[in-house]
Structure formats: structure tokens, C-alpha cells
Amino acid sequence: MALTGRERLARAAPMIAVAVAACGLGGPGGEQRAVPSDGVGNFGSSAPIELCLGSARVVSPSASTGAGAVCVGHDAIARACVGDAGCAGIERCVCGRCIVEACAGGTACGEGRVCRDKRCTTICAADADCAAGERCASGGCARACTSDAACHFGERCDDLDGTCVTQICGEQIHCSSNDSCEAEQVLGELHEPEVATIDAASVAFVEIRSGGASPTSAVYRARVEGRRWTADPPTPVLGSGSGESLGAPSAVVRAGRVELYFATGGAAIARAVSTDGGRTFARDAAPALTALPGWEKGVIGSPAAVIDRDGATLLFYEGGPRAGVGLARVDASGHAVRAFDHPVISAADVEDPRFWRGITEVGAPYAVVADDAVRVYFTARGIEGLDATAGDASLPAEANDSIGLVSTRDLVHFDAHLGGPVLARVANLRAYLGEREAAVRVPAGGQVEIVFVASDASGASVSGLAAAP
């Protein structure tokens, strides 16, 4: 094929460049660094956060494998890990050590895995589908063994058929005398995360809601170690034993004291103070703020406390429930006085016919001071996507919870983010997911991090906490 002169030159130019570079004149070719997000959108992709109570991971009921503990030999030693990649075979990294995931059947083990012999394992149809040294038993891969040493942590060697199996345990099911019961899952829904810096360390406070006939909630403190939060202490710092449901913690740290604002069952917001880094709290005798009728409809919660530029404590809160976000100012005694008799963020303030429409609920504020302004992140339920089509039929976009933002420089005028939600995930281009109850950290000049409660679009199925980036 004949080349035109232009084509010849185009082909020759790279060779000229290569020749010049080969002469030692090649210079820098590095790509430019990405600019850290400032928290106004562009948070990046998210990943789950693991909250550990002792050796057990707190798992939402909708994400549970149905079994929470396995029998482990007294002499078995788990391999330490940071992530699943550091574990072998069917083991998973749970709260820092490799262990098989106990299960009670069903499809809870996730894609490509199946529950067999009380633990999640690789799905198979024949031995060839399994790794070397494993055989396919009842549709799940299992290691062949002659002793426990050949098995994963959390398995025992079944002498009858020479494969590794798992025995689950719990309050009703006990292990043999040679084994101990190793907990790896605790059921609970994580809500309203808060991340603060206390004594130069990252500390989280989070509400854990337990299910059952009489659901309760309590506030836990946790050390933040990357994507793993470890409860410290492993018992609630608020709400333990009183029978009262306490949740939605929001912390401000001032002069070595941690002031924790929290919801007390819907009718009030209270404050507790810690002088030991948030491990123990002394609760104020009177609530900081009590719900009123009107737009609050006698229900308040989800406090979001922040120290503004003048050193005063501002308290944003949800009224309704999810009818909007109100603002109060807190005095030195911990008493809050409403700044307005109306919400500072309502559905009408957020509604945008192009980017976020059909807003029905607004709440769960989280406040930070950044760039000399107060930013209030909040959760709103609405539609940010366009309708899809299937053939000639229209598939309306689903309403879902997403994270929005308003900002103010004078605490009087609140400007909504103009582009709709600042965090709204979509799977497979049109499967909308839920994000709510965000906590945001804005380090000076650094990458902003957002932690939120992840759910499906309906909000009924909470999968746990996630963080981005």
C-alpha cells in the first residue's frame, strides 16, 4: 500500500522522537498527580468498612451468612491478615485473622461461593473445579485431610470421609472439650458513623442497632485503622444496660474533652462529656434539645455538632423524622437554643428538576467547617437518574437515598450544591444504590474522606458502612 507524504511523516515522527530520546535527551514523562477531592463531589470509589467487636465482625442481618461462630481447636493458630489476599484457600480475613466463613445454608456466601458443611466454599461440579489437594463434595470444594493441620482455620478434619469440615457453635450449640468457640460474626446494623481526631488519633463513634423482638441501639467507640474499625472498649460507651436506645453520635473535641451529642429515642437530643478520650462518658442531667411540634412533629434526632469559626458550638439536627434539618446554638452548659423556627434544609431547598427530583425526605445532617464556611452534608431521598428503556417500555429511575450538601458562610443563607447529590452510587449504569448518614472529614489540603451507610435503593437492606475514597 502506497503511503502519502503526510502518512510517511506521521510514521517517521515517532522514530525521530525515539532516536532523540535514545541520545540521552529524554526528559520527564510523568503524569500529573490527581487533585485531592475537596468534598464537593468526586469522592472516588467506595469500599466497605469492617467494624470488629473482639474477633467478630459486625454484620448487617441482610448480609449475614447465618452463622456467627465456629469451633476451633485449642492448638490452632490463625494467620494474621490485612485483607482477603493474605489468606489461603477459602479463608477470608475477618478482623485481622484468616478464618473460614461460617454459614447456615442459603445463598449468603455470595457470587461463586456456596455454603457447604457449615462454611462458605468454592462452588464446584467436579474435582477439577477445585484447587490442588481439594475435592468436590456436594457441590463445594473441600480439602482432603488426614489431620486438622491440613485444614483451614475454622475447619476440622472429618475422619470418616477424609475432608475438612466446619462445626458452627453458639449459645445453643457447644464445641467439644478440645475446641473453643471462635466468634466471627455479630448481627447488628451500623448507623450514623462519626469520625473524630482525639489525641492525634482517628476515633470513630457509631450506633449499632440490634434486631430481635425489642430492637435497641447503643453507641460504640472504635479505633480507626484504615478500613478496619475495632471497638475500644468492646462494650457500648452509651446505652449499655439502661434499656434506653441511644444513637446517632456526633462528637466535638475541645480542650481535651470529648462532647458527644446523641439521639435519645426520638424526643430529644442529649449530651455526654468524656475526659478520657471517649472511653467513658458522663451524661448531662437535662437534654440539650427537646422536640417541638410544628415542622419537627415532636421528633428530633441525628445531631451534628460542629465548632464554628468563632468557637461556638452549632447543632444541626433532623426533625420530622426526615422532614428537614434544623439549626440550634449550644451554650457552655450544653443547652441548645434553636436559631430558626423552620428547617434550614428542606426538601424544597434540595429539589432540582434536572439533577435531583422528587425529594421526599431530608435528614441525617453532618456538619464540618471548611474554607471558612460551614458545610452540612445530609441524606435526602429522591431521583437523580433519568428513566431507562426496555424495548418500547420506560423504566422509571428509582428513588433512593443519596448524600447532598448545603453550605453557609453566615449561618443565615444556605446554598445547595447545584449539581444534585455529592455522593450517589450507581451499579451497572442504572441500578441505583442507597447512601445515607454520612460523616465527612476535610483535612487541610488533603483528601476528603466520606463514611456512609450503604444500602439498596429501597433503603430496607443495609449492607453496612462504606468509605470513599
Next chain:
Amino acid sequence: MKSHAGVAGFFAMIFAVSGARADAAAVFGQGARSAGVARADTAGGGAADAPRVNAALAAEPGTRVRIGYAYAALGLDFNGRDLGVAHVSGVDLALQGGGRVSRDVTIGAALAVHLPDPYLAAIAFRPATEPQFVLYEAPLRRTTIDFVAAARVGPVAIDGGVAAGLGVGGAGTAFTLGQDGGGTFADAGLDVALPYRFAPLFGLRVALGRAVLAASVRGSTAIDLRLDNAVAIRLNDNPLNGTTEVRVRGSAGHDPTTIDIGARVAVGGGLSLLGAIEYAVYSAAPPPSADVGIDVHLGTTPGLRPAFVFAPGFHDTVSPRVGAELRRPSPDDAAWRWAVRAGYARVPSPVPDQLGFTTFLDSTRHEVAVGGGYHLGRVAGVDLAVEIAAQLHVLTARAEEKPSASLPYARFESSGTIVHGAATLEAAWR
């Protein structure tokens, strides 16, 4: 009549082609001599500078070949942190030839090529909301080719030429996964074309005794990107058969149309003073970010919004440049031994106040340049000279606050320094 038609055809050609292409030479100058006087040499450049300084210089009799290397270290800060804008380096090549066709008439032509080190061209489209130094990122890292032809009649030289460079286009990429009688097949195709774009160059130079007046016009340049990427799935009994097409359209690294008017005055003792005013038409600049469209036609087709970026609304700028050159013992091109140069330019920013989602960064730039040269004389029958130059660019601190704190990067500061160095070796046959 026939020759007039030929000239008209030439100018019609260079007007008809669309604008494209930009480069490092517009910021630093191409070659150490131009860099040493902060590009104030519209009326005082050498013959080999013709493609970049003033096309009319190409009419100088003789033949010149020049090779040079330049490096610029960019320290551009956003909110007090170095944004990591890539440093710029590359080889500069220049070729010029001219001859006398009668006692009063000379004609000539010149070619200049800039080859950045790591790439033929860096095409970078970043999200429009991301802070970016729009004038110093992709624009400085591209290959450029400039060609001019000139004629001089007595003291007046006039010329025309083109600046050429690559765009990116073509049918893009295509991938098909399907099934036929032979089973499942995958078919992929890549069709990326690198079409040339041209921008017109004009120059006028008038010698009036000790003074030289000159003007130069350079068309706008940029890299136009037009890529389509298509994926087709056609599998039996697959409910999600269909196509997905991603279209990317953009114009990277726009360099504006510029109009330069300059003068050079020989004040005696080998000293020349240079001055120039450059008018840059940034108001016609396209968005520095790309438009992206995604069309999905599958079993279920999601509703996706295409992303369009608004025009940046840049301002036109006027940049004064001054310089001085001392050549000893004689300013004559053939008799000088050594030379020293200095220059200064003030380059206003075309970037307007950032009041919305974009955070385009730039500020008024002060440019100080020094340079020197040594004339080696004739070596093996070739007249050789070496030149060096150094520049310091200071981007003044610029602080902005957007009207709403809910806008991205609502409060920010930008500033920076650029240190540039260049060296060239020129061979001349007079």
C-alpha cells in the same frame, strides 16, 4: 497574471485550513536567542527564528541549521501545594534557506520543529471541575511543525506560512462479540487517524536605518480529539444484546491567535533594544475539557446524560515585552564574537474569575530572561555559534472565592514559578 494566480492560491490554501496546534515555544520562545530576550524579538530575531518569531525573517540569504534543547521545571501551586504539573523538555530543530533573485529581491523559506521528549503530544482532558493550570499542562507537551516562506524587496520583507501539527480522529475502536455458524467470535478493530491541522502565519518586517519595525500574525492552534468507541454484543438468547458507544470530543491545549507588533533599535556600540506587544485572542478558546457522550442500546438501556462543558470565557490579553542585546565587537551577523541578552515580559492571565464549577488556574506571569552567545567563527567552512538562555517565570499569587461554598474548590489560591533553560547550536553557510 499566472504568477499572481499562484500567489493567490497559496494564500487561499493557508486561509482555508482549519486552525489547530499549540506549543512550548509560545511560552518560552524557540531557541536560546529568542528565549534570552523574553520573546521580545518580533523585529529582531535571527533568520532561523523565522517560523516562530516573524516569518519575514526567512528571506535572509544563506543557509542555517540549528539544533537546541530546552527544559522547563514547573512549580505550580494550588492552595500552597505543588500540583505536580509535568516538567517540559524537548528538542528544537530549525532550518532556513534564502537566496537573492535580483539585486533588490531575496526569497527564503524556513522550517522549525519542536519534539517534546516523552511524547509526540500529550492529550489531557481532565474533569472540568478539577483544578487545572489550563495554559501549562497539555499545551506545552506536543510536537509542532512550522513552515514559512518569505520575500524581501529592498527594506521590506513579507511572508506567509503554516503551522502544522497532529490531531486525533478516525473511526476509533470497535469490538464485537457475536455468534455465527462457527460458534462464538470476537472481532476488534482500531482506526485512529492523526490528521494534520494547519494554522496560518504571516509576517511583515521593514528596515528603516537603525530601526526595524515588524508585525507577525499567528493563527490559533490546538489538538482536536474526536474518538468513537463502540462495543457490540450479539449472542444467541442474550437479553442484553446491543451496542454501547462512547464518544469523546475535545480540543486540548488551545493556543490562541496572536498578533505581535515589535521594533528593534540599534543604539550603537553593538547594543540593540527590542520591544514587542502581543495581543492574544483567548476569547475564542474552546473548553479545555472534553465532551463525553455515552449511548447504550442494550436489552435495558439506561438513561445517561451526556457531559458537555461550557466555553471557558477567557479574556483576550495584551502582553508587553522588552529586551536588549549587546553584541561585541560588532553587531553584524558575521563579525560578532560574543553576545549577552536580557528581557522582560508581563503576560496577563486570560482566565476570568472562577465563579462556578470550573477551577481553571492561572495568574499574571512575570518573565525575566537572560542569555548569551559565543560565535565560534568558521569551522571547516561552517559558521558556528552557540547560544544559551535562562528564564524565570513568576505567576503572581491569585486568590479567589466563589459565590457559594457549595461549589467545588470554593476558596483557593494559585501561584507558581517556572525555571526554563535552553541551549542551541547554529551552523550557517552564508
